[in-house]
Amino acid sequence: MKFETIIxxxxxxxxxxxxxxxxxxxDVALISAGRSAMHFNSxxxxxxxxxxxxxxxxxxxxxxxxxxxxxxxxxxxxxxxTEFADNAADLLRRAGVKTVxxxxxxxxxxxxxxxxxxxxLTLEQVVTLEALKQLERPHVAIVGIAGFLDFYPRFxxxxxxxxxxxxxxxxxxxxxxxxxxxxxxxMRAANIARIMEGDALTRFGESVRDxxxxxxxxxxxxxxxxxxxxxxxSLHLRQIVGRDLFYAPTMGVSIPGxxxxxxxxxxxxxxxxxxxxxxxxxxxxxxxxxxxxxxxxKLDDDALRADNFxxxxxxxxxxxxxxxxxxxxxxxxxxxxxxxxxxxKWFDSDLFGVQPVMNSGIAVDHTFRALRSxxxxxxxxxxxxxxxxxxxxxxxxxxxxxxxxxxxVADRIIKLQ
Amino acid sequence: xxxxxxxxxxIVIGGGATGAxxxxxxxxxxxxxxxxxxxxxxxxxxxxxxxxLHSGARYAVTDRESAxxxxxxxxxxxxxxxxxxxDTGGFFITLPEDDLAYQQTFIDSCRAAGIEAEAIDPALAxxxxxxxxxxxxxxxxxxxxxxxxxxxxxxxxxxxxxxxxDVLTYHEVTDYIRTGNRIEGVLMLDHRNGGEQIQxxxxxxxxxxxxxxxxxxxKAGVSVKMFPAKGALxxxxxxxxxxxxNRCRKPANADILVPxxxxxxxxTTSDRVPFESVDxxxxxxxxxDVLLREGIxxxxxxxxxxxLRAYAGVRPLVASDDDPSGRSISRGxxxxxxxQRDGLEGFVTITGGKLMTYRLxxxxxxxxxxxxxxxxxxxxxxxxxxxxxxEQQSSDSTPVTAGAKASVGRHGTLAANIPAxxxxxxxxxxxxxxxxxxxxxxxxxxxxxxxxxxxRRRTRLGMGTCQGQLxxxxxxxxxxxxxxxxSRHLGxxxxxxxxxxxxxxxxxxxxxxxxxxxxxxxxxxxxxxDVLPPTEEMK
Numbered sequence: 005m006k007f008e009t010i011i012x013x014x015x016x017x018x019x020x021x022x023x024x025x026x027x028x029x030x031d032v033a034l035i036s037a038g039r040s041a042m043h044f045n046s047x048x049x050x051x052x053x054x055x056x057x058x059x060x061x062x063x064x065x066x067x068x069x070x071x072x073x074x075x076x077x078x079x080x081x082x083x084x085x086t087e088f089a090d091n092a093a094d095l096l097r098r099a100g101v102k103t104v105x106x107x108x109x110x111x112x113x114x115x116x117x118x119x120x121x122x123x124x125l126t127l128e129q130v131v132t133l134e135a136l137k138q139l140e141r142p143h144v145a146i147v148g149i150a151g152f153l154d155f156y157p158r159f160x161x162x163x164x165x166x167x168x169x170x171x172x173x174x175x176x177x178x179x180x181x182x183x184x185x186x187x188x189x190x191m192r193a194a195n196i197a198r199i200m201e202g203d204a205l206t207r208f209g210e211s212v213r214d215x216x217x218x219x220x221x222x223x224x225x226x227x228x229x230x231x232x233x234x235x236x237x238s239l240h241l242r243q244i245v246g247r248d249l250f251y252a253p254t255m256g257v258s259i260p261g262x263x264x265x266x267x268x269x270x271x272x273x274x275x276x277x278x279x280x281x282x283x284x285x286x287x288x289x290x291x292x293x294x295x296x297x298x299x300x301x302k303l304d305d306d307a308l309r310a311d312n313f314x315x316x317x318x319x320x321x322x323x324x325x326x327x328x329x330x331x332x333x334x335x336x337x338x339x340x341x342x343x344x345x346x347x348x349k350w351f352d353s354d355l356f357g358v359q360p361v362m363n364s365g366i367a368v369d370h371t372f373r374a375l376r377s378x379x380x381x382x383x384x385x386x387x388x389x390x391x392x393x394x395x396x397x398x399x400x401x402x403x404x405x406x407x408x409x410x411x412x413v414a415d416r417i418i419k420l421q
Numbered sequence: 422x423x424x425x426x427x428x429x430x431x432i433v434i435g436g437g438a439t440g441a442x443x444x445x446x447x448x449x450x451x452x453x454x455x456x457x458x459x460x461x462x463x464x465x466x467x468x469x470x471x472x473x474l475h476s477g478a479r480y481a482v483t484d485r486e487s488a489x490x491x492x493x494x495x496x497x498x499x500x501x502x503x504x505x506x507x508d509t510g511g512f513f514i515t516l517p518e519d520d521l522a523y524q525q526t527f528i529d530s531c532r533a534a535g536i537e538a539e540a541i542d543p544a545l546a547x548x549x550x551x552x553x554x555x556x557x558x559x560x561x562x563x564x565x566x567x568x569x570x571x572x573x574x575x576x577x578x579x580x581x582x583x584x585x586x587d588v589l590t591y592h593e594v595t596d597y598i599r600t601g602n603r604i605e606g607v608l609m610l611d612h613r614n615g616g617e618q619i620q621x622x623x624x625x626x627x628x629x630x631x632x633x634x635x636x637x638x639x640k641a642g643v644s645v646k647m648f649p650a651k652g653a654l655x656x657x658x659x660x661x662x663x664x665x666x667n668r669c670r671k672p673a674n675a676d677i678l679v680p681x682x683x684x685x686x687x688x689t690t691s692d693r694v695p696f697e698s699v700d701x702x703x704x705x706x707x708x709x710d711v712l713l714r715e716g717i718x719x720x721x722x723x724x725x726x727x728x729l730r731a732y733a734g735v736r737p738l739v740a741s742d743d744d745p746s747g748r749s750i751s752r753g754x755x756x757x758x759x760x761q762r763d764g765l766e767g768f769v770t771i772t773g774g775k776l777m778t779y780r781l782x783x784x785x786x787x788x789x790x791x792x793x794x795x796x797x798x799x800x801x802x803x804x805x806x807x808x809x810x811x812e813q814q815s816s817d818s819t820p821v822t823a824g825a826k827a828s829v830g831r832h833g834t835l836a837a838n839i840p841a842x843x844x845x846x847x848x849x850x851x852x853x854x855x856x857x858x859x860x861x862x863x864x865x866x867x868x869x870x871x872x873x874x875x876x877r878r879r880t881r882l883g884m885g886t887c888q889g890q891l892x893x894x895x896x897x898x899x900x901x902x903x904x905x906x907x908s909r910h911l912g913x914x915x916x917x918x919x920x921x922x923x924x925x926x927x928x929x930x931x932x933x934x935x936x937x938x939x940x941x942x943x944x945x946x947x948x949x950x951d952v953l954p955p956t957e958e959m960k
Contacts, residue, residue: 115948158898189849321936
């Protein structure tokens with residue numbers, strides 16, 4: 005099978021590059037192993053949340069320029085960063101991912117454990133501190149679901165009270181939820197979201213309305229377990245409940261993250277893109293300095309050929325990178341990696357400190373072409389978390405790196421063709 | 422300074438198996454007991470070993486006395502601590518590189534020590550334990566087993582309490598109350614309440630604090646010379662073997678592989694370490710290498726099994742009193758009445774020994790205490806009397822849910838006290854280890870639990886293959902309802918994750934590094950805990 009561009013990895017970086025190319029009418033195939041860090045995303049994206057001293061950043065576009073030279077942002081013209089970031093937000097919007105936020109000023113999202121944290125873009129229905137500050141009075145009710153253990157109303161209340169809000173703590177229950185609770189491990193976000201449709205959604209709305217009847221809160225905060233897939237569900241709930249509703253993210257597999265990813269994938273398919281879902285790329289065929297084809301575990305000897313390839317396989321968690329006891333490797337193409345050579349310098353004893361090994365990744369040239377034995381592969385680009393220098397953990401730049409490098413590479417491929 | 426009203430017959434220092442066992446024995450003999458632990462129960466060597474129910478075979482050739490003690494206690498623990506013991510059986514295997522002639526010496530020595538030891542055909546050994554190195558040329562079957570030191574210690578604490586003992590955790594003994602040449606009590610620091618100082622008085626103080634006994638003796642003005650010997654171990658992600666596998670040779674590094682619950686453990690190394698290092702044991706790359714290399718010889722599939730974490734404990738080796746140079750090590754139990762030895766009244770040290778002989782150590786210490794108090798008539802019953810949870814199960818209560826089954830495994834007959842009437846009680850917090858909301862509530866109310874680490878030690882929460890990915894937040898929220906201190910429990914989650922990281926770091930490659938990155942991302946970037954200051958290590 006032959007395509008103009010094949011993209012390996014369908015996380016935020018891979019699917020964004022795929023959309024960008026498909027929007028230009030390109031013939032694109034996207035190979036997805038089936039899981040993505042997006043499924044744990046809490047409905048917010050970071051461009052740059054923290055600077056090098058781990059201080060919160062208020063203006064991401066200004067702070068991006070002060071990143072160390074190894075960071076992927078430094079491969080962009082400083083003046084173009086704003087444009088790329090705005091392009092990324094536009095791409096999301098076209099895919100139906102409606103967000104608040106902008107590149108000039110971070111806003112504060114509220115994490116599943118109730119901490120306020122800088123973010124670039126947040127799904128419209130998901131709670132932000134700024135949105136709550138718009139309320140006519142600083143009084144909210146946080147509505148937990150009986151027996152649902154991955155939502156933390158008391159932790160969220162502690163954070164909001166510090167910000168001057170009065171918080172009522174309420175718990176909703178009804179026979180639908182009781183039925184779900186019969187099994188000891190069914191009360192998880194995805195399972196609750198699954199029953200939140202039709203009459204059950206209406207009954208849930210009525211239960212929320214009833215339990216909050218005596219509260220004078222200006223808005224309700226519910227766990228993000230309503231299907232965000234279409235706008236209908238949350239609008240429907242709001243009508244029944246009869247006051248402002250916000251959703252706060254839950255811990256673990258996260259409905260807002262899944263919703264974002266689903267919309268992006270659907271948009272790509274609607275543009276005529278080809279998806280190989282549940283395929284793992286296991287080998288590759290090179291001709292001199294060019295990649296000719298890749299092979300997946302599901303297609304036997306049927307080669308997937310393309311003029312250009314984009315590797316968006318992610319970092320260690322997604323197995324785009326693999327650490328052996330002594331080195332960091334990229335296991336499919338054996339691309340060059342940059343990693344601290346001395347294993348004793350890989351780690352910090354504080355897991356949340358800067359872990360030098362997390363900064364390792366694929367070495368690329370100035371156009372994001374991956375290096376192999378020191379030479380750029382002419383038609384293989386690397387984007388997103390697998391890039392060297394993209395230690396997105398310590399500065400919350402993961403989503404920004406994914407989107408900006410994906411768009412930059414897609415635009416370059418379009419330009420060269 | 423606060424002073425406890427009650428005057429005790431005996432204060433026992435140390436919440437390991439020995440201290441808890443001594444408190445239980447004293448309480449069963451009718452003494453008024455206070456048990457004091459610096460941090461949490463099982464914080465020291467009790468919680469950092471193989472979890473092996475030794476048959477004694479390991480010591481049969483080199484140390485007959487220890488071997489005999491082990492097999493006697495082995496048989497006693499099977500009776501009194503049934504719920505803490507796994508009857509796995511054990512093999513001592515001979516590999517082509519070992520001397521097969523040693524096998525007969527080994528069997529003869531075992532039998533002389535009273536340990537059943539039977540040579541079996543290597544083919545039968547392979548059949549009974551498919552994970553064993555198929556190249557083995559000899560195998561001897563012995564009555565080894567597994568023992569859960571966390572459950573064992575808690576059962577002793579619970580029984581001590583049932584018989585009137587008072588128990589304080591997070592209370593560190595900083596000094597003694599002393600009149601002339603008599604110890605009359607202790608001064609404690611309450612780590613949980615801003616370091617408040619507390620006094621408690623007693624006729625006798627028992628120092629049962631493992632390696633830290635050296636320092637506690639020093640504070641009392643007597644010398645008990647100890648040598649810290651570090652032992653490193655690796656935990657693997659699943660139960661590779663069902664029978665304990667040992668090497669049939671003189672005891673050496675990494676020659677015991679023990680199955681326990683859902684995992685298995687290879688160990689150990691043995692290295693003298695400086696006393697200053699005992700509170701911060703870290704496993705080195707060299708130790709990981711030797712444990713893996715030798716472990717693979719016992720069970721080759723360990724080479725491809727995920728290592729969950731590495732940890733190290735400190736054996737309290739004691740210098741023999743009869744060697745003025747202090748260089749020779751006493752192998753067995755050391756019970757010192759400091760009145761006889763040093764002219765210091767009211768102070769007893771119990772040390773040396775092994776987890777296997779904790780009960781016998783407790784018996785000796787309690788005998789000494791009773792003699793000093795003139796209560797010789799109070800007889801020891803701990804060799805016969807089952808521990809709470811290990812009484813015979815009535816057959817009419819078959820647990821229905823997974824969580825209920827797992828909690829019976831952990832708490833034995835006491836699991837009947839775990840709330841399970843509503844769906845919310847039965848909801849699983851930790852899916853790997855099947856810990857329910859009810860079990861956590863039970864632990865908070867009954868088992869001295871107020872942080873995640875206490876909870877892990879009592880319930881195995883967060884010990885499974887996911888290493889506490891989501892369950893610890895759920896558990897932290899339950900803990901928070903009892904003290905309404907959000908910041909403490911958010912900090913607790915951060916510390917717990919870092920504590921796991923400490924164990925993963927020596928083996929952080931492959932899946933472990935992937936998991937660590939995910940954890941750092943989920944708890945750091947997504948949940949936002951990275952901005953909390955790294956607080957003091959959770960104890």
